[in-house]
Amino acid sequence: AKDISERMQVQERLQHMAHHDALTDLPNRNLFLDRLQQALIRARHHDRLVAVMFMDLDRFKNINDTLGHNTGDQLLLQLSERLKHSVRDGDTIARFGGDEFAILLDDVDNENSIAAVAQKLLQTLSEPFHVNSHELFITASIGIAIFPHDGDDPDTLLRNADVAMYRAKELGKNNYQFYSDDMSARNFERLTLENHLRHALARQQFVLYYQPQVDARLDRIVGVEALLRWQHPELGLVSPSNFIALLEETGLIEDVGKWVLETACRQSKNWHDAGFDDLQMSVNISSRQFNNTEFIDVLHDTLDRTGVNPECLELELTESMLMRQASSVVTALKSLNELGVRFAIDDFGTGYSSLSYLRRFPIETIKIDRSFIRDITDDPDDAAITRAIVVMARNLSLKVIAEGVETEKQLAFLEENDCHLIQGFYYSPPVPVAEMTALLEKQGRRND
Structure with missing residues (x-):
């Protein structure tokens, strides 16, 4: 009898494991599809x-990449508990794997009641999570498909809900969207773009444009920022806003990032050899690149192959990249700094903006985000923030670059407040390498 009881317990456990997620114990895809099929039968009848x-x-993925999978798993456990309390008892929340969840709302009255649940789910996630001494914030994008309007079988409903979810991401994330027929066409366009993107690197469709960084006191270009562009044979020059997020989502950002780094370094060496030896080259580094354990080796090999002067290379990182795992980041930055490269904080003021943390990192430059510069002559708050950033940077012996400068009034304000390094359309938009070279030739070499 004991053996039979144990066998039954094992069978029950195996049955449970076959239908539930191992980490969160939520229903898995199989159980969700089974419950959805039963719900559709009832819905047709009634x-x-x-x-x-x-x-x-x-x-x-940023949390996993920066804080590790253990922290990511603990976050998923806490999040799952919150989600379970955000729906009715008869509804189902399932984990499909990774960071994907599906919710089944059975026997609902109208779209308003569905929207109320979606809003509650988003609200549930708005409070911070405390995991392994980290305070974490997470948002979600939700797509909704309704039987019978958006499909009459489980596969169609899930597919259309997935399409609507991607539309929610396109609209800025942290929102929900109901499926509509026009989304299918939009999703097809996105999938087509993704497919083309996967071939773009091999087909040499990526190019770098360069935007000057000007010392307004000297009216002289002292640096350039390398900016990625996609020259598609049919679509033309594709805006970064249309493909950078796709590079991140697909993981292609690492290979493309390597190409950007090497191409920028080779061009920097070319300009130095042509006599522009005081020119600084700034390159944006993604979170995935920076957190790859091989990044130091990649950078070292790139410097060796290209022969560029490391002291003329500046890697731009974001505030959030620095702060997510500060202690390990300090170690990584110091190792990279030993190679001779410099570091800048990009979009400063939009993230953590803790003045004290700057001393912990070997940072040489901060770039004031363009959102503060845009209304700097009209908005007292933006003006005050910019002044404070400049003063703080000077006290810490840091360089300051103002991004997004477009008007003479903005330039005058910045110069009055001791910010003389300028980047923006006032001087030049990002331009191809030939045009950038022409701008450098026009101003002449340092010793001319």
């Missing part, structure tokens, strides 16, 4: 609505 939600966590 002429009722069934809603399927597809939820994807926004930027969850």
Whole structure:
């Protein structure tokens, strides 16, 4: 009898494991599809609505990449508990793997009641999570498909909810969207773009444009920022806003990032050899690149192959990249700094903006985000923030570059407040290498 009881317990456990997620113990895809099929049968019989939600966590990969998978798993556990308390007892929340969840709302009255649940789910995630001494914030994008309007079988409903979820991400994340027919065409365009993007590097369709960084006191270009562009044979020059996020989502950002780094370093060496030996080259580094354990080796090899002067290379990082795992970042930056390269904080003021942390990192430059510069002559708050950043930077012996400078009034304000390094359309938009070279030739070499 004991053996039979143990066998039954094992069978029950195996049955449970076959239908539930190993980490969160939520229903898995198989159980979700089974419950959805049963819900559709009931809905047809009683002429009722069934809603399927597809939820994807926004930027969850950044947490795994910067804080490790253990922290990511603990966050998923806490998040799952919150989600379970955000729906009715008869509804189902399932984890499909990774950062993807599906929600089944059985027997609902109308779109308003569905929207109320979606809003509650987003609100549930708005409070911070405390994991392994970290305070973490996470948002989600939710797509919604409704039976019978958006499909009459589980596969169609899930597919259309997924399409609506991607639309929510396109609209800025942290929102929900109901499926509509026009989304399918939009999703097809996105998939087509993604497919083209996967071939772009091999087909040499990426190019670098360069935007000057000007010392306004000397009216002289002292640096350039390398900016990625996609020259598609049919679509023309594709805006970065249309493909950078796709590079991140697909993981292609690491290979493309290597190409950007090497191409920028080779061009920097070319300009130095041509006599512009005081020119600084700034290159943006993604979170995935920076947190790759091989990045130091990649950078070292790139410097060796290209022969560029490391002291003329500046890597731009964001505030959030520095702060997510500060102690390990300090170690990594110091190792990279030993190679001779310099570091800048990009978009300063939009992230953590803790003045004290700057002393911990071997940072030489901060770049004031363009959102503060845009209304600097009209908005007292933006003006005050900019002044404070400049004063703080001077006290810490840091260089300051103002991004997004477009008007003479903005330039005058910045110069009056001791910010003389300028980047923006006032001087020049990002331009191809030939035009950038022409601008350098026009101003002449330092010793001319």
